[in-house]
Amino acid sequence: MERLPLTIMINFLSLLIIIAVAVPIGVLSAVYKDSLFDKATTVLVFIGFAVPTFWLALLLMDWLGVKLGCLPVFGIKSIDHEYLSGPAKVLDIARHLVLPVTVSTIASLAGISRYVHQNMVQTLREPFVLACRSRGLPQRLVIYRHCLRNALLPVITILGLSLPGLISGGVIFESIFAIPGTGRLFFASVMARDYPVIMAMLVLGAVLTLLGNFLADIGYALADPRIRYPKNAA
């Protein structure tokens, strides 16, 4: 039980970052479609899709960790961690987390911002947007009050689907950065043919997947009245 909190913390952090970065990118690139910003983010998203995370990890370790020496490249604590004062301990862990969290963020960042972008583009084409505009609502209100909520609904599904990733997501980057989390535990037990551990983690993963789907369905119903009252929707 000492591995789970670590993996959950890293994944939770990267999930927060993903949403905080991907949603604005997706929304803005949809609102200002075909602008320079949209084109730049499209290219970035394309790159983000195609970069293998383990390669990115190696490059970042090489440049930031070894060449510039400004970030630690592996583990979660420095050797002298026990002798540091309270705030220094937190800072130490934070510095160790920068690279792993960055790397684990990139791939899903691209996917989700793309997703939000497409949803927002579709929403902006809806007749109700035209209706809002014809009533003379300012752009700000049209987008942030009326469109955003529609465009963000699918993010709930993504949040649900990412629940199993809380324990399974990091097999590769946890082994690269030597972070003692559940991904590395799973990898180690595969190498050691430790079947009980493998079975336990598979079952845990399956339970989290089902739970995630279930929570996404409920979240959807809470956020979207059309699903709560199916008769009115038709």
Added chain:
Amino acid sequence: MLRDFSKRKQAQFGLLLVGLFLAASLIGPHVCPWQPDAVDEAHLLTPPGRSHWLGTDQLGRDILSRLVAGARISLLIGFVVVLIATAVGVLIGATAGYFGGGVDNVLMRLVDIALCFPVTFLILAVIAVLEPSTVNIILILGLTGWMGQARLVRAEVLSLKSREFVLLARSYGASHSRIILRHLVPNAAGPVIVAAIFGVAAAILAEAGLSFLGLGIQPPTPSWGNMLADARSTLGVAWWQSLFPGAAIFLILVALNALGEAARASLRHEGKNYERDPAR
């Protein structure tokens, strides 16, 4: 659809890159002066230069030769895996969609069960039981990647099977298997092809990841993944050893994603005519 596809810049770019990779993997091994596993003791960890264009690794093996040999394996795995996954997915999805009822229920619950395990865990768990050989890797990736295709084909078949051309086929006495294979599956091909292109990219990435962990293609056979794994020990010493194999993976993924995006766009473009003339 093909005409629209070939006019798209993304498609041309993707085809060009994939073609280059294919050509390199076919011709390369016969042109390269170095064998991929030949050890050049005088040139350990040489930076890119005249004799070794992309440098050598810690055993003095030529990186370019190994990249080319790795391309052959990566492309082979990517395409065969998708072939298996698509065949299984199309068969299961079309059967479920066509017959409906109990058959549909059983097959789709099968899909649900397969989908409820996180993919990385599932693949690694199977590898823990089997040995990580090239054939096993292909089978494992193929047999854990068909669920998306099955759902896609089922949805397509559900909407196609009530069309008149299916009724026509039934009326002149075509068997179920003939209707599925000759009439329904070809009409559902568009989305399947798009998913397959992205599938090749995913399979190549998955193989590279597995090989990187040491659970994929086993050394001494070079693959982009295990070349990157070797590069871990020379981090900060030999930048060329980690840069080039990763760049190869990156480029092939960019190319395949571009192809996939172009195919998807062509499909959407074609969608309007598609509805009007289904019997084609």
